[in-house]
Amino acid sequence: MKTWFHSWRAAVRIARRDAWRAKGRSALVLSMIALPILGVSAVDLTYRSSELSPAEKLERTIGTADASFQDTGFAGTPILQSPSGDSYRPAKDFDGAWPDGKGDVAAAIPAGATWITVTHGRAKLTTAHGLLQTEVRELKASDPIARGLSTLLEGRDPEKADEVTATSAFLEQSGLTVGSTVSARNFDRQYRIVGSYELPNALNEAEVTALPGAFLQDYAKAAEKSGALAPELYTTYLVKNGSGFTWNDVQKINQRGVMVVSRAVVLDPPADSEVPLYQIKGWGDYASSPAADAALLASLATVVGLAMLEICLLAGPAFAVGARRSRRQLGLVGANGGARSHIRAIVLSGGLVIGVAAAVIGTVLALALTLALQPFLEEYIGQRFGSFDIRPLELFGIAMLAVLTGLLAAVVPAVTASRQTVLASLTGRRGVRSTSKVLPLIGLGAFLLGAAVALYGSVVSDQVVLVAAGSALAELGVVAMTPALVGFFGRAGRWLPLSPRLALRDAVRNRGRTAPAVAAVLAAVAGTVAVTTYAASREAQQNAEYTASLPHGAVSFFQMEEGGRDVPAVAEAVQRYLPVDTRADVSRIVVGRSNCPSWGGGNGCGRYEVVVPQANQCPLWVTNPDGSDPADKFTPEQRRNLVLNDWRCSEGNSGSLYVDGGLLVGDAKLLKVLGITDPGAAKALDEGKAVALQRSLVDKNGTVAVKKITDAEAADKAAMENRPVPGEVSAVPSYLVPGKPTAYGLQILMTPATAKAAGLNTVPVGAYFSTDQMPGDEQRQKLDAEIAKIGAGIDLTVEEGYVPESGIVLLALTVFAGLVTIGAAGIATGLAQADAEADLKTLAAVGAPPRVRRTLSGFQCGVVAAMGVVLGTAAGLLPAVGLRLTEGRQQLRFYEQNLAEGWGTGTPPKVPIVIPWETLTGLLVLVPLGAALLAALVTRSKGAVARREAT
Structure with a gap:
């Protein structure tokens, strides 16, 4: 009695034989499935081996x-x-x-x-x-x-x-x-x-x-x-x-x-x-929440699902071509009484055989590579493995993904092969093909629904999850519409020369092979376009929000401890290695011993503070005697008006200066380095006045007050108890620079003579430098080496302007998308050549030049790449734009909330949406062109003319 087991065993034997006979195609599909299994298994082995047990952690601690x-x-x-x-x-x-x-x-x-x-x-x-x-x-x-x-x-x-x-x-x-x-x-x-x-x-x-x-x-x-x-x-x-x-x-x-x-x-x-x-309320075991675990699992499932989809889209055409090349054999099965289920079983067994082989090879290679690379992996993660931990169930589950991927990739070719008649299979006739009219409609519905969900998430609800889910649904809808869209692209063939017209016609006629390859390219390009668009937009926002520490190309350094003992040597080193134009030495005020650190305290060390006059203090920041929050006295609207309209609350300070009160002791050279060109400032320094660059520090008499605090502990205690901080106050005549000059953190500048006259002791703290040109990397390296020899505790700043961090990421993503695109297009081209070998031989028989074969191959690859890139670019813009709109609304809401609480600045956030045209140009033009040229170069010009088979 024949059972399903016997029929499947026969199907597996036939599939194994076909896979061995078509070694090139089988190796290609096996590699595509095995590589992800190799990577995931290696990550699992590395993670589990580096994850220490409680006993191992205790031994090391x-x-x-x-x-x-x-x-x-x-x-x-x-x-x-x-x-x-x-x-x-x-x-x-x-x-x-x-x-x-x-x-x-x-x-x-x-x-x-x-x-x-x-x-x-x-x-x-x-x-x-x-x-x-x-x-x-x-x-x-x-x-x-x-x-x-x-x-x-x-x-x-x-x-x-x-x-x-x-x-x-x-x-x-x-x-x-x-x-x-x-x-x-x-x-x-x-x-x-x-x-x-x-x-x-x-x-x-x-x-x-x-x-x-x-x-x-x-x-x-x-x-x-x-x-x-x-x-x-x-x-x-x-x-x-x-x-x-x-x-x-x-x-x-x-x-x-x-x-x-x-x-x-x-x-x-x-x-x-x-x-x-x-x-106790608010305490507990700080493990990740169930929601966080669910989000992590959802993210992992999404990544795994997209990877499997990508592999299926790339491997599916290979099984389709394999089934077509074996159609005579499949026809013989039908002619000898085989049912359609037997045909499907044979084709599905091909996916099963390749999947099992990929699972075994990927797992074995992962074990061998992880074991061989264990010393390098330990150095990379910075800790020794506890033991080489193998979890058989986890590895088996990962291996089953390979089997499942192989089966899924063979599903559509199996169904297609089973629908062919026995006569068509035996004679090799392809018959009239018609694409499904239901699938494009389903895809269109999914695209519209996904776009609506993403739009709702970005404009109405501000839910990033909705934006991501809607974008994913819309992308799947575009994938489902790919066969119909490929036919739409085919209408452009009438205006093309012979070779591209033949390539486009072949792609349209063989949509079962072309559509999955185009969809694979679409998925890779859509992800790249989404990430690069989002990264470019974030980069533009960060550039707009960037606050320079110094004028472009300027240099500064500080030594906050040891009484500035290394300041002269470091300043000389900067002048020796960098293209310095102007040097401005600066000092800081010290209370107590000359070698007291800038933070004060310790044996014989105090500190100082710049006193803000009572009338100039922001009402939102004035401490109440009972210690309560001063902002509670105002309504949200009053707090908002104070932050936006009261200069005492909106005047901020930013820059690279880390000394108390932003007070430095120096001369007019510092003003020149910082680009402060007001002539009254230099004149005021010559007259023995302090130059103030922040309005709130100057009282109604035109002076600034510096309080020397000799007992830091007593001062801290008084501050905690909301009592006046004891100390000796020195009033210094000052000049307020008009307007709001960019002072890079400097608030008060006075000369050494002015500080001495006010009874303030100073020690060197650093220097500022303007440069003739932007210092280069080699100059920086030499200077860093010299500073390392001089001493530690030097804080060196070279203002280079905003340096984007995502440039290498954008380049890497573009290269990745290009490789996947070229790979998918190359796979489709190779399968097209194998599938259309008879057409190529017919061209040679009717007198077509040898270069037509090479040209046709190149255009076949380029056509697939171009269609995938165009559709992927359109699909990838949706999630990026949606996420940026969501972020814009969230940041604006956070900004308004801060204003209502009495914080923030008067400048609302700007969340631009920037299209990375360079990346898109590279994808739209260079990638299809590169894929076409590569395919043309690796294709032989001549092919043998086969004799016609006897019928």
């Missing part, structure tokens, strides 16, 4: 310890924490003013437990090239508790106070080796590098390790003494007690203000109902 203890900085106040230790807060509500101070972590460690400390900080270490800001770790790495935190690669762990080990990344960046000596800036100690190691979780981290107490504490004191920024130190206690720490133990230790990461709790976390932190 707490070594072999049972738990890590860390001070929360809440002065020992009891805390609530999550089981993983990634979030915590004080157990009591302090109305936002949480306690600040150190707790006693050592006292929280149970009696009898053993522990080691890991302290982290940052330091400017000397290298072969200069200085390098480096992470410094103090740890007894040889202790068994520390096993797993790092991997020793060469040498040994430190044993003496003057020995360190360094990561391989630090040795590579610093130019040092094991055996070299290293020190730190403003630190008179030398340390010998006795070994190298790597951090499994941070392979690219530049770090050195010293013994506990051998570096960081003394370096912090030396840095503070020199006026440099002292590093913040973070200490973690790795504790081992043998029995571990339960969740109840963790909560008891939390009462001392200590956060605990327990191995036992992380591996077996408590229920959320047992975590007090999660019971």
Whole structure:
């Protein structure tokens, strides 16, 4: 008894034989399906292998310890924490003013437990090239508790106070080796590098390790003494007690203000109902929301679906041609009693055979490549794999996509082949073909509905999801209309010469082969046009919103610490390597020691502030005595009017200046560099006045006030309590520059003599430079290298204007679309040649020149590419325009909301829509032309004339 199994087995055997006989076509389709499977499987293997298990994460963070203890900085106040230790807060509500101070972590460690400390900080270490800001770790790495935190690669762990080990990344960046000596800036100690190691979780981290107490504490004191920024130190206690720490133990230790990461709790976390932190409103497990997960799954499904559609559109014609080349064999099956279902089974088996082969080959290659490239992948992602993790079910699911794709690509050719009569199959006659009249109507309806949905989403509802869904539906509608549109293009053939006319006629007559290829090109080009149009529009908006830090081509640098000790050397280096026209040295005001950093505070260091007169303060920003928001006194309309019409609230400050109050000490050269040409400003500087570039800083008497604050802590406390900040005020006569000049962040400029007369001490802070021409990359690199040798802490700015970041993206997308277009058109051309071999031989038999074959092949490829590019360009503009309209409405609504709350500026947002004509021109002209030329070059001019078969 014959069953469906026997018929399918025979069909598979026939399909396998046909695939082996047509090796070229089979290899082409197999490659198209296998490559995505290879990529997705490799990504899955890489992701799963790099995804660490909780036990592996613990080994790399707490070594072999049972738990890590860390001070929360809440002065020992009891805390609530999550089981993983990634979030915590004080157990009591302090109305936002949480306690600040150190707790006693050592006292929280149970009696009898053993522990080691890991302290982290940052330091400017000397290298072969200069200085390098480096992470410094103090740890007894040889202790068994520390096993797993790092991997020793060469040498040994430190044993003496003057020995360190360094990561391989630090040795590579610093130019040092094991055996070299290293020190730190403003630190008179030398340390010998006795070994190298790597951090499994941070392979690219530049770090050195010293013994506990051998570096960081003394370096912090030396840095503070020199006026440099002292590093913040973070200490973690790795504790081992043998029995571990339960969740109840963790909560008891939390009462001392200590956060605990327990191995036992992380591996077996408590229920959320047992975590007090999660019971507080606004707190919880900060995992992604179900909506976010659903959106991610929808995005992945969309990408996978579009990829499968693309492959089906490209592979479908190959199966159609295969079925046509085997039509005599299929006719014999029908002549011997085979039903239409048997014909469909044979053609579908071709897709099944190719799909299974692609799945197996793609999966095996993914396994081999991922395993072979594991060291390079680890370096790329910056961490070692936990293990080579193979998930059979996931790989099987990915492989099934290949099988499904092969079957889907063969569905339409199978149905078409089964509809042919036995007589037509045996005689080779194609008969009269007519395209479906229902499919174009369905496509037109889908296009109109999708366009309406996208328009509604962009103009009415502002929902990006609706815009994307409508655009996708509209694009699918265009795909469904492709056969009818191909016929529409065919009407242009009457005006074309012989070869393009033949190519266009062949494309129209064989729409089953042409339409999928055109649709594949359409899909690729539509995506590229949508992304490039959106990117070009965003780039135009960013260019319009860009705020220059300096005049174009100008240069500035600042050193905010160490009393500006490197300023003269850096200024000389800038003049030496860049085309400097004018140099303007500037200083900053310092309160206390001359080497106090610009942020003030610390031992013997204060700060200053520029006082804004009471009458010039914006009512929306004046602090109420009770600490309430001053904007609450006004209605939304009043806030809007204040922001738009009151100069006190609309006057803003922007630029690259980072000193308090925008106050610099210099001369008229700075005005020249910044392009401030008002003659009264230079005259005012000569007369000993300060030049003010912001109206709100000048009082009714024409002076600006600078307050020196010697006790920074007392000032901070007064500010928090809404009391006047104590300090000595110096009033300086000033000149207000009329209008609103572009000052690039500068608000007040005074000469050194004026500052001295006002009792203000100054230290060098940097310099400004105007240039004869825009500095080049080579000049920048030489200057950067010189600054690295001089010292660290230099903030250098070269104003290049707006530099678009999407240029390379647009180029890459254009190249990608071009390659897909040429590939799809080439596939269609190759199949057309195989399918129309008899027509080509007939042309040769009737005396057509040899070049006609080459010319016809080129035009066949060009016709497919041109039709796909034209339709894809039209389809791709819809989502880009819709998204920009949606963004425009959203930004305008956000702008109005800010005005109602008393924020923002008086300039409404502008969301332009820019068509990237260069990209579209390249797609519309260069890609079809390139595809045609490439096809013509690879096609042989001569073909053998076959004898007519006996009938």
